[in-house]
Amino acid sequence: MADAAGSPVPHRYGNRPTMKDVAARAGVGLKTVSRVVNGEPGVTPDTERRVREAITALGFRRNDSARILRKGRTASIGLVLEDLADPFYGPLSRAVEEVARAHGALLINGSSAEDPAREQELVLALCARRVDGLVIIPAGEDHRYLEPELAAGVATVFVDRPAARIEADAVLSDCFGGSRAAVAHLIAHGHRRIGFIGDRPGIHTAAERLRGYRTAMAEAGLPVDPSWISLGPTDPDRVGAAARSMLDGPGPITALFAGNNRVTVTAVRVLAGRTLPVALVGFDDFELADLLSPAVTVVAQDAARLGRTAAEMLFRRLDGAAGEPRRVELPTRLIARGSGEIPPADRG
Amino acid sequence: MADAAGSPVPHRYGNRPTMKDVAARAGVGLKTVSRVVNGEPGVTPDTERRVREAITALGFRRNDSARILRKGRTASIGLVLEDLADPFYGPLSRAVEEVARAHGALLINGSSAEDPAREQELVLALCARRVDGLVIIPAGEDHRYLEPELAAGVATVFVDRPAARIEADAVLSDCFGGSRAAVAHLIAHGHRRIGFIGDRPGIHTAAERLRGYRTAMAEAGLPVDPSWISLGPTDPDRVGAAARSMLDGPGPITALFAGNNRVTVTAVRVLAGRTLPVALVGFDDFELADLLSPAVTVVAQDAARLGRTAAEMLFRRLDGAAGEPRRVELPTRLIARGSGEIPPADRG
DNA sequence: TAGCGCCTGGACAACGTTGTCAGAGCACGG
DNA sequence: CCGTGCTCTGACAACGTTGTCCAGGCGCTA
Numbered sequence: 190m191a192d193a194a195g196s197p198v199p200h201r202y203g204n205r206p207t208m209k210d211v212a213a214r215a216g217v218g219l220k221t222v223s224r225v226v227n228g229e230p231g232v233t234p235d236t237e238r239r240v241r242e243a244i245t246a247l248g249f250r251r252n253d254s255a256r257i258l259r260k261g262r263t264a265s266i267g268l269v270l271e272d273l274a275d276p277f278y279g280p281l282s283r284a285v286e287e288v289a290r291a292h293g294a295l296l297i298n299g300s301s302a303e304d305p306a307r308e309q310e311l312v313l314a315l316c317a318r319r320v321d322g323l324v325i326i327p328a329g330e331d332h333r334y335l336e337p338e339l340a341a342g343v344a345t346v347f348v349d350r351p352a353a354r355i356e357a358d359a360v361l362s363d364c365f366g367g368s369r370a371a372v373a374h375l376i377a378h379g380h381r382r383i384g385f386i387g388d389r390p391g392i393h394t395a396a397e398r399l400r401g402y403r404t405a406m407a408e409a410g411l412p413v414d415p416s417w418i419s420l421g422p423t424d425p426d427r428v429g430a431a432a433r434s435m436l437d438g439p440g441p442i443t444a445l446f447a448g449n450n451r452v453t454v455t456a457v458r459v460l461a462g463r464t465l466p467v468a469l470v471g472f473d474d475f476e477l478a479d480l481l482s483p484a485v486t487v488v489a490q491d492a493a494r495l496g497r498t499a500a501e502m503l504f505r506r507l508d509g510a511a512g513e514p515r516r517v518e519l520p521t522r523l524i525a526r527g528s529g530e531i532p533p534a535d536r537g
Numbered sequence: 538m539a540d541a542a543g544s545p546v547p548h549r550y551g552n553r554p555t556m557k558d559v560a561a562r563a564g565v566g567l568k569t570v571s572r573v574v575n576g577e578p579g580v581t582p583d584t585e586r587r588v589r590e591a592i593t594a595l596g597f598r599r600n601d602s603a604r605i606l607r608k609g610r611t612a613s614i615g616l617v618l619e620d621l622a623d624p625f626y627g628p629l630s631r632a633v634e635e636v637a638r639a640h641g642a643l644l645i646n647g648s649s650a651e652d653p654a655r656e657q658e659l660v661l662a663l664c665a666r667r668v669d670g671l672v673i674i675p676a677g678e679d680h681r682y683l684e685p686e687l688a689a690g691v692a693t694v695f696v697d698r699p700a701a702r703i704e705a706d707a708v709l710s711d712c713f714g715g716s717r718a719a720v721a722h723l724i725a726h727g728h729r730r731i732g733f734i735g736d737r738p739g740i741h742t743a744a745e746r747l748r749g750y751r752t753a754m755a756e757a758g759l760p761v762d763p764s765w766i767s768l769g770p771t772d773p774d775r776v777g778a779a780a781r782s783m784l785d786g787p788g789p790i791t792a793l794f795a796g797n798n799r800v801t802v803t804a805v806r807v808l809a810g811r812t813l814p815v816a817l818v819g820f821d822d823f824e825l826a827d828l829l830s831p832a833v834t835v836v837a838q839d840a841a842r843l844g845r846t847a848a849e850m851l852f853r854r855l856d857g858a859a860g861e862p863r864r865v866e867l868p869t870r871l872i873a874r875g876s877g878e879i880p881p882a883d884r885g
Numbered sequence: 886t887a888g889c890g891c892c893t894g895g896a897c898a899a900c901g902t903t904g905t906c907a908g909a910g911c912a913c914g915g
Numbered sequence: 916c917c918g919t920g921c922t923c924t925g926a927c928a929a930c931g932t933t934g935t936c937c938a939g940g941c942g943c944t945a
Contacts, residue, residue, distance in 0.1 A: 221924060236923080
């Protein structure tokens with residue numbers, strides 16, 4: 190029984206025309222079409238015209254999947270980050286995209302949602318697509334799963350946080366130094382009981398910022414009460430509860446150092462409802478920080494620059510730069526706006 | 538002269554092992570490896586074990602480029618938006634990504650930077666990659682270039698702004714209604730001289746918001762002085778100058794309606810430096826709007842919902858949903874917070 | 886033990902493109 | 916008139932995977 194439906198040509202991408210179709214219509218050979226499409230020399234103007242006519246008539250567009258298969262380079266890079274919706278990652282993403290564009294590459298994007306399994310799944314999916322390189326803001330604490338990929342030549346640069354248990358290029362902010370400066374700033378304004386609310390301790394940046402806090406306190410000879418430190422998820426509920434408990438407990442804090450932009454925003458909200466002024470410094474700058482009252486003092490890191498630096502490093506590797514994995518650390522900047530300059534209120 | 542370098546195998550993706558290599562090492566046929574990799578039935582446990590061992594030993598990972606070429610579906614969708622760094626598009630992007638993920642698809646991302654040529658370039662690059670579908674926030678005013686792609690079966694949904702000169706699915710916010718409500722709100726609080734600063738008039742949302750403004754004014758029987766309206770790029774310099782000229786000219790405005798989040802932010806900055814209070818309503822909600830003083834009244838649209846709705850519509854099309862192009866309009870919501878309730882100051 | 890069907894495994898072609906190579910056509914000079 | 920060298924063109928294989936199809940081996944039954 191002849192089965193018309195079970196034809197030997199199952200899909201053809203929704204019956205898109207191929208170079209073969211164009212060649213047939215133009216009455217030329219397959220390779221000639223390829224030459225025209227790719228602007229290769231050695232085609233008579235007349236032949237070229239015929240081919241171009243056939244291309245527009247058929248609505249042909251080169252199938253890059255086939256091209257990639259043949260050429261071995263995909264001209265695309267992958268970016269895995271925590272959450273595209275986080276205002277910190279928007280500019281970073283965009284910067285990576287701009288660099289990619291300048292190198293003629295497309296960007297494939299994915300959010301890990303801070304879940305190591307999801308990060309790995311995404312990264313491996315990107316490797317299966319044979320992206321030329323990867324920019325990763327890691328969520329996991331073990332990146333050995335990347336070893337075969339690195340060995341196979343997938344260039345990889347980590348941003349914001351370093352890779353764990355493998356050697357790889359990384360571009361980081363000086364979290365430790367920034368935090369130390371932030372806390373020193375509070376101490377300089379007379380604070381002795383300073384709280385720190387940060388992200389989960391497994392996250393490198395959170396750990397570094399905590400270290401900066403501890404160092405600044407130690408350098409000033411100040412004791413740190415364990416109840417002044419709270420690390421964990423940065424959802425408003427948890428952060429709000431942590432802040433309130435530090436403010437309302439015995440020996441309440443007079444200043445708060447917020448470990449990232451999510452925490453800062455919640456802290457601003459909590460403090461806005463208070464009568465006694467509490468000093469605040471936040472890690473990460475954010476839009477309108479200067480227009481709140483008091484304006485929020487922050488440690489600014491340049492997200493776009495992080496992204497740009499990482500992407501440029503990636504393309505240097507792709508262009509053949511060899512050598513040991515490098516770690517670049519970008520400086521942070523304390524922007525004093527007022528909220529960090531509030532002196533400790535007399536709580537006698 | 539035998540030339541070792543000019544081997545007939547030029548690249549092999551940095552010498553990654555292929556199924557052939559795995560098959561050779563495991564001592565089985567090519568197709569058997571394929572079966573194991575894809576979890577197809579018909580492989581004895583013992584054979585499967587041998588294959589898996591070879592896979593890990595060689596660090597094999599399936600080449601999805603070849604798979605895509607063969608299968609005709611890429612399991613990826615493209616998202617073209619204006620600027621990934623704009624806080625409005627972050628959540629939208631993320632929502633599209635989540636839906637894509639739920640359907641097992643990857644997201645390829647690009648920013649048009651509000652440049653029609655760049656939009657087209659990006660879209661066509663994505664089509665060449667044979668993305669299964671496209672979500673587009675259009676920058677251009679003529680999308681006929683998409684016709685061959687649509688005819689070839691690339692599902693396409695426009696978001697935030699409709700397609701121009703072609704018929705296509707679209708998910709929009711009710712800009713007209715939202716703006717009308719915003720301006721009516723200002724009028725209800727006693728304002729008669731209300732300014733509008735918006736994006737370039739070629740942008741659909743900007744035009745709709747202007748229409749809402751005009752309609753509300755007309756419905757209240759209020760005249761509109763041309764100097765109260767300013768459309769153009771939303772960079773702080775232009776918006777700031779426009780706002781100042783409306784505030785300082787003859788017959789100064791007593792209230793301002795800001796056409797999008799970029800404009801609102803600049804407006805807040807300008808108004809913060811003023812002594813006479815000026816009422817303000819902004820289109821688009823933004824973080825911390827409630828903590829400014831006065832808190833900023835806004836027309837909120839749900840960016841994540843826009844993205845989600847569009848992506849779901851896209852996948853319904855991919856799953857075979859036929860029919861005429863649909864246009865969905867999502868409601869907006871006026872959130873009164875104070876800045877819109879400032880009565881007009883006595884400027885006698 | 887012959888016959889039958891089922892299960893496993895592999896050979897082969899195809900997806901649409903590009904690199905290699907050789908052939909066809911032409912002009913020119915000897 | 917023919918050889919030489921050039922330009923333009925097309926046939927063919929390969930990229931790595933998956934779908935089709937068939938062969939061989941096994942167990943079961945009559």
